[in-house]
Amino acid sequence: MVIREEIEIEGISIILERKDIKNLYLRILPDAIVKVSSPKNLSDDAINDFIKSRIDWIQDTREKILENPPKPKIKYKDGETHYIWGEPFTLQLISNENSKKAFYNADDAVIYLPVPKRSNIKQREKILLELYREEMNKNLNYFLDKCTYFVGCEPNEVKIRNMKNWGNCRKDKRVTLNLKLAKKPPICTEYVLIHELCHLIEFNHGPRFRALMDNFCPNWRGIKKLLNEGE
Numbered sequence: 001m002v003i004r005e006e007i008e009i010e011g012i013s014i015i016l017e018r019k020d021i022k023n024l025y026l027r028i029l030p031d032a033i034v035k036v037s038s039p040k041n042l043s044d045d046a047i048n049d050f051i052k053s054r055i056d057w058i059q060d061t062r063e064k065i066l067e068n069p070p071k072p073k074i075k076y077k078d079g080e081t082h083y084i085w086g087e088p089f090t091l092q093l094i095s096n097e098n099s100k101k102a103f104y105n106a107d108d109a110v111i112y113l114p115v116p117k118r119s120n121i122k123q124r125e126k127i128l129l130e131l132y133r134e135e136m137n138k139n140l141n142y143f144l145d146k147c148t149y150f151v152g153c154e155p156n157e158v159k160i161r162n163m164k165n166w167g168n169c170r171k172d173k174r175v176t177l178n179l180k181l182a183k184k185p186p187i188c189t190e191y192v193l194i195h196e197l198c199h200l201i202e203f204n205h206g207p208r209f210r211a212l213m214d215n216f217c218p219n220w221r222g223i224k225k226l227l228n229e230g231e
Contacts, residue, residue: 002017002018002019003017003018003019003040004016004017004018005018009048009051009052009055010052010055012034012055012058012059012062013034014034014035014036014051015033015034015035015036016035016036016038016047017035017036017037017038018038018039018040018042019037019038019039019040020039020040021037021038021039022039023039024036024037024038024039024042024047024050025037025038026050026051026054026058028058028061028062028065030065030070031065031069031070032062032065032066034058034062036050036051074121074125075121076091076093076113076121076124076125076128077091077093078091078092078093079091082111082128082183083183083184084104084111084131084132084135084182084183085135085182085183085184085185085186086183086184086185086186086188087106087109088109089104089109089110089111090109090110090111091110091111091113091128092110092111092112092113093113093114093115093124094112094113094114094115095114095115095117100114100127101114101127101130101131101134102114102127102128102130102131103131104131111128111131113127113128114127115127129162129179129180131182132179132180132181132182132183133160133162133179133182135182136160136177136179136181136182136189137160139182139186139189140158140160140177143186143189143190143193144158144193146190147190147193147194147197148197150194150216150217151194151197151198151200151201151212151216153197153200153201154197155169155173155174155175155196155197155200156172156173156174157173157174157175158174158175158176158177159174159175159176159177160176160177160178160179161176161177161178161179162178162179162180163176163178165178166178166181166188166192166227167181167192167193167195167196168196169196169197169199169200169203171203173200175193175196175197177189177192177193177196178192184226184227185226187223187226188223188226188227190217190223191217191220191223191224191227192227194213194216194217194220195213195217195220197216198212198213198216
């Protein structure tokens with residue numbers, strides 16, 4: 001049997017659970033709640049001393065969690081917010097046997113996601129990712145013309161795919177861009193493409209490469225930070 005109570009030490013609310021265990025255990029949950037598991041017969045003074053000995057760590061850890069709360073898990077359900085070119089859209093699921101592609105209304109800021117009956121998260125994600133792929137392919141020439149003009153060189157090929165990195169460049173001058181760039185503000189795609197085009201001149205990330213980036217995309221460090229926010 002577990003005896004559960006709530007105590008407060010130095011202004012911090014703590015859930016204390018007394019169990020049939022031999023040792024004291026302390027953990028902080030993802031929502032910053034502090035939990036302590038204790039042997040049933042251990043005195044209150046011993047429990048308090050144990051918690052106070054870890055109070056600095058508890059406070060620091062809770063502050064970090066509260067400053068950077070965990071992102072809620074994406075479920076691709078009605079009412080969720082998703083982004084197209086940095087703009088927020090509300091997701092709306094629809095039953096549509098004639099259409100298997102997601103589409104959106106920019107005026108209403110709604111993404112319509114046609115889904116089969118009893119669809120799971122992976123199926124819904126795949127449909128939305130195809131919308132991002134379509135957006136990237138539709139706008140690729142615009143980005144490519146603009147960025148190759150800045151850098152002064154062209155890749156042999158540009159592909160769009162779902163991958164872990166935002167982009168990559170091979171020594172055979174083939175560039176790949178992440179389809180999820182279509183979620184980000186357009187300037188992020190420009191930054192990634194300029195980054196990869198600079199690799200056509202300097203393959204490494206050394207001083208010469210950074211000098212190229214400073215020349216062709218002076219605010220690239222700020223854009224890089226923007227790109228990785230929320231990821």
